[in-house]
Amino acid sequence: MKKQLTTIALALGLGFALAPAMAADAAMSKDAYKAEKEKIEAQYKADKKACDGMKANAKDVCGAEAKAKEK
Template sequence: MSKFSIIPITIGLSFSLGAMAEQNMSHDVYKAEKSRIENEYKVDKARCDSLAGNAKDICMAEVKGKEEVAEAELEARYKPSKENHYKARLAKVEADYKVAKERCDDLAGNAKEVCLKEAKAAEAAAKADAKREN
């Protein structure tokens, strides 16, 4: 198994689910959190601008994924529902997959193919887990 195993996905998913426990968020808190997420995205994106090539692609995938997960988790806290919690879990799975795919781009030939297959398998397993928890 390559260094891009499902362990980071599983760990990341378990941490993100803890953040979804908060409920009954006021609209003002929601707006403030949304603004914080947007500002954090801008700062993180600026950090990526200093990079080049695939390192920049990986960084941008991480930053965009982080933003998408934060927004989905915020929505799940603001409007708690089974569907919104599922969407938050799915956002994490998809973000992890996009980063894993970018990391595979650093490889070539068979190693790249294996890496992409492992990333796809990890994504499928994590999606199945998210669906099962729904």
């Protein structure tokens, strides 16, 4: 019983300790959001361009990986 109570207390403590860090990420300004979105789009375009020299299945896999990294 004491071990369970300690585990629950630890979980709650970690939850409260990490809450400000998670809230800071959620409160992104519009400018920061736009800049990050543009950065992701540029990286996707570069990754897609790197796939152009490939053929067949390798090109398909490369394109799928680029799309997955974008998300």
